[in-house]
Amino acid sequence: MRGGDEVRASDLVRATGASAMTIRRDLSDLERRGVLRRIHGGAVGLPARGAQLPFQVRSETHVEEKRGIGEAVAAMIPDGSSVILDDGTTCGAVARALAGRELTVLALSVHLAAVLAEGGDASGRGIRVLTPGGELNPGELSWSGHRAVRDIEDFRADIGVLGVCGWDEESGMTASTLQDADVKKALIGSSRQVVAAAAAEKIGLSAVFSVCPSSAVDTLATGRLSRERRLWLEQEGVDVVCCA
Template sequence: MNSRQHTAGGASRRQAMAEHVMRQGSASVTDLAEAFGVSVMTVHRDLDELERQGMVRKFRGGATAQASNVFESNIVYRRTAHQEEKEAIARHVARLIEPGSSIMLDDSTTALAVARHLGEVTPLTVVTNFLEAIKLLAAAPGIRLMALGGEYHPTHDSFLGVACVDAIEAMSTDMVVVSTSAVSDRYAFHQEQEIVLVKRAMLRSASRRVLAIDHSKLARVALHKVAPLDDFDTIVVDSRAPAEAVQLLREKHRNVEIAEL
């Protein structure tokens, strides 16, 4: 095996290891060594790298998937969290989209779930900064795909920064679908400033604004306010949301729709 193959193999193993920890919640070094057929020393090195990337938290003898603000933004964590709820939300949001319209998607995994259903409502023009969504839609029939550039951030698998904001501001779409990491009864929040700036630009560039959030985001706050809930035309949340949280949302925002699992 040459050095390039070895590096690629290590990266693949580390991603699988991170996903394993996230599914289990935590894992010991010895369990990981056995599961992946590598030495304890290799596991320690892998966990050091995963912790550096914000994917896991190390503790003595193992690692945990306990989320911190940075960890929650990581694409590997977001891919594995609340998949059933996101799929229900995606099906619901897809029914709100009119064939022949233009839609902008942010770099949330909820929006990615929506992207998987867009073939059902073609023709469409789709605009996104999320690399995984770009790859998914690149060969999709009936979809005109427009990719937003900028600085690539591997932690989010998306393009961000000034160039991305400038590209968004040069466009006007019929709808935008965004998700955020936290929602109170008045605001949508996110913990990272660069992502907030992109989401705000997207909201300014669309005629209809949809906030798609799973129930784990409700009654929470994060560091940065993305937008008041009044800025959204529709809020879609999954049916596992507590009734009292939904009622509170509806008292402040009339157009709250429930995606049935």
């Protein structure tokens, strides 16, 4: 089973002759070993280190956790603020919670820009949505490259909302691609306050490309964290907000 491949539990029952209970138990065991991730009705193969699951697959996982994170981050952002919003499905939940607010937002993917723009009205009141230039990445529909980095660096944000590929005690925050790492570094450098939005599963993982030390992030909004992980983040000066 390769990274991103999806299998339905019902198909496994038919193919193996095993009971549904046995299949669920085996899938749970493989999830604990880091081979796959359980999703509703089945499982999806996890990618190798340095890669990530397709956008559509990620958008269907941890939906309630991401909704809570999105609402928590939105509550931290005062009306009238300027915001840089990173790409990714958790930042998509932030976008949904911000739609219709009196804000200026530099949205780093088409997905985010579309969600935010739907919250405006014909009078022009509400959210003002900007996008950078640069190369549009297939699948993610996010911008990257030197043009995108330059446009982010030219934007002065009160708050930068940072998506997370991986974040562990030893490496700090990391990204799956060099291009994404460059975009995230520009976001951090252009923001007075940096808020990371991440499902709890991302904490304790490490991707390939360095983004920043943990101390560069002011606040983390996440799900339920172990006491150990919360402790090392707080020791680095990160304010941890658990939304579950």
